[in-house]
Amino acid sequence: MELLIATAADLGAETLRFEILRQNRPMISLAAGMGAEGFPIEGDRSVVEYRLAVPPPSATAVPAGALYELLRHAPRTDGKET
16 A cells, blocks of 8 residues: 555655445555545445545655556556656
């Protein structure tokens, strides 16, 4: 999770969004423990959307490694180029 957050910060993302099954208590605890906020998904009571604010790049360690490279080249959903 820390690598995902650091990579998001490095790429300029402001928010990470997770859709978590309501019965997946360990994942909900992890997301909530990191400060993510839960929101209901209209029309689907079995899933909750969690949003986590991404810290500025200066507040995270510089990511490195194969997973970082994979995430860095993943398509963006905001229309910006990487």
